[in-house]
Amino acid sequence: MRSDTVMPDGTIVDAVSSNIDDQTLHELYLWPFADAVKAGTTSIMCSYNRLNGTYACEDERMLTQVLRNELGFRGYVVSDWFATHSTSKVANAGLDMEQPGELPPGVKTSHGGGGYFGPSLEAAVEVGNVTMERVDEMARRLMTPYYLLQQDDPDYPTVDPSMPYLLAISNDGWESGLLGGRPEGGIPGRDVRANHKELIRKWGASAAVLLKNDDGILPLSDKTACGGEPMLYIGVFGNAVFDVTEGVVAPPNTPQEGQEDGIITIGGGAGGGRNPYIISPLEAIKSQMNKVDGTVQYITSNKVLANNDLRSIYPKPDVCLVFLKSWAAETYDRPSLELSWNSTVVVNNVVKFCGWKKTVVITNSAGINTMPWAENSNVTAILAAHYTGQEAGNSIVDVLWGKTEPSGRLPYTIPKTVEDYGSPIVNLTGTDGGLERNSSKWQADFTEGQLIDYRHFDAHNTEPLYEFGFGLGYTTFKVEGDLEVVKLGGNTTNDLPDAAAPIEPGGNTDLWTEMLRVTGRVSNTGQRAGSTVIQLYVSSPLAGRNGIPVQALRGFKKIQLEAGQSGSIEMVLRRRDISHWDVMAQQWRIPSGEFKLALGLSARDLSANKTTRVLG
Structure with missing residues (x-):
């Protein structure tokens, strides 16, 4: 429950409270905020959740004492959408701007233009609950970055005029009521791409993390098949290797496990984006093998692979490339640290079929995954590609064939088993099997303190996989x-x-x-x-x-x-x-x-x- 929620029976359940001690807060979670403020960021957002029992946008200690007085922040604080829960309380705590935007049909509060600010803030000033000095302070904080960034300059770029259409269509489809009165079909987005596709391809490749490379099987460019012949037969397996089938943009209603078919280029929700196109790994591999008149055989159905039906592949490939994935998005947690869609069964079946030291696994995931198959000696190489963007296929092929060296390093620890992480799971299931309706039980106690990730493994002397x-x-x-x-x-x-x-x-x-x-x-x-x-x-x-x-x-x-x-x-x-x-x-x-x-x-x-x- 990331924000307050009205249950079907009318019960209002408060957002989960992240309960963090002061030393952990300063030495771990505030650390990057201090870096951002030092670097000159002009705006900071307060989130949906509660912090130690207080909604983040109502937390005067964090927004004023810590952010302003301790970290010296001079810009403005804006709420996330639907993250404000009051008027006077958030204004006096240090919120300078409620997230602006049009109110969706039926929503009367918590957005600009009819929410907790606007007329509601005017009324709070009139009755003396918020001072005019505080309103003036809000205005100064909002306008200071405006002039600092020279947004008053006639040459400063205007807001992309396609934004209202994209927001409405992304959330509600082409039938959105928010499109009323606007030109049918919308207008194209402003093209600022320049040579971005070359940069995306380069960075997507160089950011990949090579976890295993036994016998130097990668890069494939200088490898030969058995008997010293050129490597001309490539086997490609897995549902993360080919084009998406449900569109190049993941819709808000994407299921928790993600779309079954196709490469993942970017996460969902606020971490998402709109691809102008997608180069799939299969497309790029075919292009690469066409240069040497090679053969590419493939099975992209994980159901077929999990059933161990590989009879369509003949002869056996010189090398087998297995593409696995797991989806991550705003609004819900990943159901498992293991890669999705029967990943372990798929790897084991392909390894058994392909034989001695021929299998390379490429993972397409946002973060930590368990890899039960990693220590199999016939899994010769593992490449954690993560989400590589619209040039995904080209980026991955550039690494596999050695055009670009993988120079990424793990920003997290990969455990041997999920139990090695030891992080407690907050169970918010009520006695009736549904969501807990008692707000006091919506607590996430950060009892691990600073001992997260490698710090946890160090403290418990636990040997990681990577x-x-x-x-x-x-x-x-x-x-x-x-x-x-x-x-x-x-x-x-x-x-x-x-x-x-x-x-x-x-x-x-x-x-x-x-x-x-x-x-x-x-x-x-x-x-x-x-x-x-x-x-x-x-x-x-x-x-x-x-x-x-x-x-x-x-x-x-x-x-x-x-x-x-x-x-x-x-x-x-x-x-x-x-x-x-x-x-x-x-x-x-x-x-x-x-x-x-x-x-x-x-x-x-x-x-x-x-x-x-x-x-x-």
């Missing part, structure tokens, strides 16, 4: 020698940031003071040019105690090297990178004792280490 930060390329790298650590601020004796320092966007400016410079040496030990992502982890003197992570990622850089070449990598740690949030003092504090700094290729491959003291 660790956070992991990823292979088409060459190999090594971080060599000792780290060089230089104190940039001399001998620091103050564990707290300078209280007299100004509060600028990003917070107390002293939190961004550079404290340590870390330098390491990296070598390309392989046979071809390539790139890797070097990662810097920090272990605090308090690590492993009172919910403090064993280590925390505090920097990463991509480096490109020729075969046999070495280079240096340098990263800087700021005061906030080596501080913890002191709940009692409500301040960031550097702990006394030794810090361990580690540089390497992933969270579990850290070959260069150094200990240092910061205080004293």
Whole structure:
């Protein structure tokens, strides 16, 4: 229940409450917001849910004390659609703008133009529940970014005139009542693509994460079949390899498991988008094999593959490419971490059919998946392509045939089993089998604190299948020698940031003071040019105690090297990178004792280490 909901019997159920302790809130969940404010973002959205029992758009502590006073945010706060639940309360808490837009038929509140702001805000001012000073403040916050971004300039682009049509049609179809009075058929969207398709193809390929590549089966461009003959017979399997059959845009009513047929290019809901076209992997593979007069045989029905009916394939392919997928979208959780549509049965059947070390699996998914088949020795390579956009097929083929090196690294941990994650599931099933109607039970307690993902695996000494930060390329790298650590601020004796320092966007400016410079040496030990992502982890003197992570990622850089070449990598740690949030003092504090700094290729491959003291 992401927002308040009226049940069929009239019961109003409040949104789920995310209950997070103050240290976890600051050291984990506010961290990227501080980065965004520091970078100059001009607007921030408050969400649907409650935070520690208070609706996010009514949370004065978060919107004013933390966001304004602590992080120094100077832009405006806007609500998500239908995320406002009051007028005076949200206005006085720090909401500057209710999400604008036309009200759908039958909806009378929670949008601009007739919602909790507009006339309702005027009435609140008239009776003294909201001051004119607060309204003036709202206006300043809204107009400051307007002038900062020069939106008053005559040459500033206007809003794409197709937006009203797209919104109405996407939500309600071509019969939408919101289309009344507008030209029949709508108008084309503004074309700003330029060479975007080349960039999408390039980034989609380079962002892929190569998880396994036994015997260097990839890239396929320089491989031969048995007997040294050219690799001319390609077998392609799975329902994520061919064109979508229900349109290039996933509609809002897409089922929880997603569309059965076709490649997934982008997630659903607010994470979605409209493809002008889609290049499927099957289309791109055919094009690639046409260059060598090769043969492409395929079965795209997972039902057929799960039934182990592969008699349409003859002869047996030189290599078998299996495409699996799972759908992710706004408004609901994924039902399982395993890839969808009988994925494990499909892989096992194809592997058995194709034989010794011939199978490559490509996953088409938004995030974490369990892979029960990953350690099968005949699954020779695994490529996590994720959602690669409209050029999906070309991007994947560029990686498989070696035109582009996969240089993505896992931004999450892949477990051996789903139980390894250990995250509690919030069960909101009522006694009658339906949704729980008691709002007080809609609680998501973040009892894991900061120990999420790799931090959880570190804390419990759990061996992952593929660790956070992991990823292979088409060459190999090594971080060599000792780290060089230089104190940039001399001998620091103050564990707290300078209280007299100004509060600028990003917070107390002293939190961004550079404290340590870390330098390491990296070598390309392989046979071809390539790139890797070097990662810097920090272990605090308090690590492993009172919910403090064993280590925390505090920097990463991509480096490109020729075969046999070495280079240096340098990263800087700021005061906030080596501080913890002191709940009692409500301040960031550097702990006394030794810090361990580690540089390497992933969270579990850290070959260069150094200990240092910061205080004293």
